[in-house]
Amino acid sequence: MQLTNRSKQVSNKEMTFSERMYLPAIAGGLRVTFSHMFKKSATVQYPEQVREHSAVFRGQHVLKRDAEGRENCTACGLCAVACPAEAITIEAAERQKGEEHLYREEKYAAVYDINMLRCIFCGLCEEACPKDAIYLTDRIVTSNYERADFIFHKEDLVEAVALEGRIDITKRKKDK
Amino acid sequence: MILLSILLFKTGLAFTLFLITLGIAAYSTYFERKVAAFMQDRVGPNRAGPLGLLQPIADGVKMIFKEEHRPTGSNRILFILGPSIAMLTALMTTAVVPWGKTITIGGTAYSLQVADINVGILYVFGVVSLGVYGILIGGWSSNNKYSLLGAVRASSQMISYELAMGLSIIPIILGSSSLQLSDIVVSQYEVWNIFKYPLGFLIFLICAFAETNRTPFDLPECETELVGGYHTEYTSMKLGFFLFSEYVNMFASSAVISTLFFGGYHFPGMSLLPEGIAAILGIAVLFGKIIFFIFFFMWIRWTIPRFRYDQLMRLGWQVLMPMAILLIVIYGAIFSFI
Numbered sequence: 273m274q275l276t277n278r279s280k281q282v283s284n285k286e287m288t289f290s291e292r293m294y295l296p297a298i299a300g301g302l303r304v305t306f307s308h309m310f311k312k313s314a315t316v317q318y319p320e321q322v323r324e325h326s327a328v329f330r331g332q333h334v335l336k337r338d339a340e341g342r343e344n345c346t347a348c349g350l351c352a353v354a355c356p357a358e359a360i361t362i363e364a365a366e367r368q369k370g371e372e373h374l375y376r377e378e379k380y381a382a383v384y385d386i387n388m389l390r391c392i393f394c395g396l397c398e399e400a401c402p403k404d405a406i407y408l409t410d411r412i413v414t415s416n417y418e419r420a421d422f423i424f425h426k427e428d429l430v431e432a433v434a435l436e437g438r439i440d441i442t443k444r445k446k447d448k
Numbered sequence: 449m450i451l452l453s454i455l456l457f458k459t460g461l462a463f464t465l466f467l468i469t470l471g472i473a474a475y476s477t478y479f480e481r482k483v484a485a486f487m488q489d490r491v492g493p494n495r496a497g498p499l500g501l502l503q504p505i506a507d508g509v510k511m512i513f514k515e516e517h518r519p520t521g522s523n524r525i526l527f528i529l530g531p532s533i534a535m536l537t538a539l540m541t542t543a544v545v546p547w548g549k550t551i552t553i554g555g556t557a558y559s560l561q562v563a564d565i566n567v568g569i570l571y572v573f574g575v576v577s578l579g580v581y582g583i584l585i586g587g588w589s590s591n592n593k594y595s596l597l598g599a600v601r602a603s604s605q606m607i608s609y610e611l612a613m614g615l616s617i618i619p620i621i622l623g624s625s626s627l628q629l630s631d632i633v634v635s636q637y638e639v640w641n642i643f644k645y646p647l648g649f650l651i652f653l654i655c656a657f658a659e660t661n662r663t664p665f666d667l668p669e670c671e672t673e674l675v676g677g678y679h680t681e682y683t684s685m686k687l688g689f690f691l692f693s694e695y696v697n698m699f700a701s702s703a704v705i706s707t708l709f710f711g712g713y714h715f716p717g718m719s720l721l722p723e724g725i726a727a728i729l730g731i732a733v734l735f736g737k738i739i740f741f742i743f744f745f746m747w748i749r750w751t752i753p754r755f756r757y758d759q760l761m762r763l764g765w766q767v768l769m770p771m772a773i774l775l776i777v778i779y780g781a782i783f784s785f786i
Contacts, residue, residue, distance in 0.1 A: 298748075298751070298752055301751040301752055302747060302748070302751050304751075305487045305747065305750055305751045306487075306747065308486070308487050308488070308489055309483075309486040309487055311489050312489070313485070313486075313489050313490050313491050314489050314490070315490055315491040317491070
């Protein structure tokens with residue numbers, strides 16, 4: 273049975289004199305490598321040039337705020353439960369008087385850690401979240417020298433209050 | 449007075465040559481990486497300085513600051529002697545190469561050659577064959593099986609190819625009836641030796657690759673089988689010397705190839721120019737030829753894979769040697785009957 277039309281008949285014939293000399297083959301090889309010297313290089317000069325990510329790229333997480341700058345997260349823990357890699361650690365706290373401008377609801381996350389070495393960037397936390405609080409973005413988690421530096425704390429994850437510091441997640445939202 | 453000025457000139461020439469050799473060898477490492485990159489559609493080193501031109505300096509500094517390490521059970525003196533001999537012999541080769549026409553200043557003739565000895569070619573071969581001691585001693589004293597295997601390979605390979613190399617230039621010596629490199633260059637004033645001895649050139653070129661341990665004959669290093677070959681146990685600047693001596697050797701053998709087969713400092717139309725300009729252009733032309741051959745060494749390296757060991761030995765003993773002997777007979781007949 274023939275599976276593809278790419279199969280080749282293999283022969284074990286003696287090499288001819290010119291083949292045994294290798295020199296014509298070497299000359300052919302030299303031609304190929306020389307022609308490649310003038311081809312455009314495929315390199316992306318990474319820190320200066322960044323390749324465009326796919327629209328469904330899942331990178332570093334962001335904890336969203338609402339339009340008034342209050343944190344969406346209520347520390348319900350659904351993301352931590354959904355997480356297959358058990359990368360998320362949450363400790364809840366009760367909102368005190370006078371903190372209404374900081375947290376949207378009566379409960380908030382006092383501790384919100386994501387271990388980026390455990391995280392598999394599957395996006396299940398994002399799907400589990402009922403409060404639109406956590407999203408994966410197109411930012412890349414950068415390398416670090418210490419293991420501890422890969423545990424991202426709340427201050428690394430929550431986006432800025434100022435509107436220009438907000439992180440755009442419209443692409444991910446459309447997906448949902 | 450004349451003696452003193454010649455002595456000063458020779459010292460200056462030797463010193464300049466030393467610097468040029470080291471400079472070219474250093475930039476060969478950069479050039480090698482660039483050539484490799486271009487042939488593989490990459491960019492190559494481009495971070496240190498403009499176009500990555502400071503890369504050799506960065507590499508050198510890195511080498512110096514690496515930890516100096518000597519394996520237990522290694523022979524202390526020989527372990528240091530190995531890279532020293534490799535470097536020394538590599539630097540000695542170019543002493544007999546004529547770099548340009550003899551320049552006459554104030555009635556005194558200054559030949560652009562550090563030592564115009566009458567057995568120039570034999571000196572080159574002598575020094576090149578001494579080079580194997582550096583590798584052999586370095587590999588043996590490391591007390592490591594991979595180093596030893598690399599060293600054994602290196603010595604048998606270099607001894608095998610030295611024979612064919614030496615035989616391949618005998619027709620040239622017959623033709624110019626001199627062993628002096630300056631005479632051989634002068635004899636190519638009209639026709640370069642490459643047109644007279646094309647097969648001899650081919651044998652010499654192949655042997656030059658084997659002698660400098662370059663791909664396709666880099667079995668002494670052979671990363672895929674022997675870790676690093678003879679320099680597996682070497683670190684820091686001692687490793688640097690081994691790697692560097694390979695590039696110096698490449699420069700030296702390119703110079704010897706240019707001198708023996710490509711007319712040295714001669715170029716077409718040299719007789720039309722005034723003597724002074726022709727002499728200076730000749731030096732530039734010689735360096736152009738050398739740089740082309742250094743490029744050719746790299747070009748080959750990034751084109752063809754490594755030979756198997758038995759193929760290497762068969763090529764050396766059963767193909768190149770008989771061919772070289774046959775050439776001696778043919779050219780000998782031609783020169784004696786015509």
